[in-house]
Amino acid sequence: MKRRTLMKGAASGLALSIPQVKIAQGTMAFAGSIENIQRLRVGSATVTALSDGYVDIITPQAQVLQGIDAEAYEQTIATSGRGAGARQTDVNAYLVEMIDRKILIDAGTNKGFIPTLGRTQDALVAAGHRPEDITDIVITHMHPDHSAGLISEDGSALYPGARVLVHELEYDYWVNGDPVSRGRPDMEVQFQLAKAAAEVSGDRLVLFSGEDIGLPGITAVPLFGHTPGHVGCVIESDGDHVFVVSDIVHQSVIQLKHPEVSVAFDVDQNEARKTRIKTLDRIATDGERIIGMHMPFPGAGRIERAGEGYRWIAEEREYF
Ligand SMILES: [Zn+2]
Known part of the structure; x- marks a missing residue:
């Protein structure tokens, strides 16, 4: 109020x-x-970045970053020129207003999960939108920071009128499996919350398998590895586009400089690494505008080559 x-x-x-x-x-x-809100323009579509919050556990010390030791991590952060915020990883979701639809790309996190997360819906409301007006939600993958935000603190649906679109491989992995059958006892919570997100969506859940997900101006791009059905998407409007790369990077300072570094909660670290290396190479070559769920808020920019790796070039804020 x-x-x-x-x-x-x-x-x-x-x-x-x-x-x-x-x-x-x-x-x-x-x-x-x-509440962090930032509007971005893609052709005649408006994309509003919504901050879900941040986490500061993407470190080798917390055994989340793999393939880099604490000393190299500290040195990379200290020499990044990005300040203490470089230790924090943003969690972003996006609202796409296109033609007659209001489409969320990811839903952020459930409020009860981690105290510094769970603010996507607050940001959406602060931006002047009503949750019941959301028509579709593209879930890039079913990790809790992307899908548990479908669920309110009392267990009801936060977006009761929205279709929820998930890749069929993603749904199958989390909903038809469990930590034991998948050999991932460390992922108990992730399985629980993915199942809860599917359950709260009920018959509004729509599974897709290819690039066409039945939405005007949005196509899915398979970026498998981080999870089995992890996708990015391209938002296209009036000859303009942006590539939403979702979770190919979790700690942007470290993983752009050292793309071989992965995270413990990759379902398949090798495949995730290959996907990251291939995708970063292509978007740097093309100079393509990207949006990342874990890039510094509002998460829009480009990457350029720097030494063996890459550097983030955040785009300037446009007021409109
Ligand atoms: Zn994530």
């Missing part, structure tokens, strides 16, 4: 900076943050 008052007031101009500060200090679940 407070937020609504603030937004209404924002139209009337200058006097609003004071209440805004008060609200930011009074309601935040974690220090210094407000």
Whole structure:
């Protein structure tokens, strides 16, 4: 309610900076943050980046980053020129407004999962949208930071009117399997939350297998490895496009510089590594505009070659 008052007031101009500060200090679940929202233009479509929050566990010390030791990690972070924020990994979701549809690309995380995550729907509402108006949700893969945000804290559906689109290999791996049958006892929570996300979606769940996912202007791109049905997508409008690369990178400072470094929660680290190396090479060569779910918010930019690896070139904010 407070937020609504603030937004209404924002139209009337200058006097609003004071209440805004008060609200930011009074309601935040974690220090210094407000709902992060950033609009991006793709042709005549509007893509709104929605911050779900961040995590700071993508390190070798927490045994999440694999293939780099603590010393090399610390040195890479310290010399990145990116500051202390380089230790934190953003979790982003995106709203695509195209023709008559409001399409979410990923749903972020359930609020109960990790205290610094779970803010996608708050960001969506702060951007002026109603959750019940979301028509479709493309789930790039069923990890909790992308699909558990379909579920409210009381277990109901957060987007009751939306079709939920998931690759059939992804659904099969998580929903028709379990940590024992898949040989991943470390992924108990991931299986539980993926099953819960499928269950809450009920008959609104739509499985796809190819590039055509039945949405105007959005096609799926297989990026298998991180999970068996992990996909990116291309958003296309009026001759313009952006490639949503989803989770080919989790720690952008480290994995762009050292693309061979992987994460423990890759279902298949070798395949994920191959996909990352191949995809980064292609998008650097093409100079293609990309969006990444774990790139620094709002996650839009390009990569260029730097030494053996790559460097992130964030695009400038456009006000519109
Ligand atoms: Zn992720």
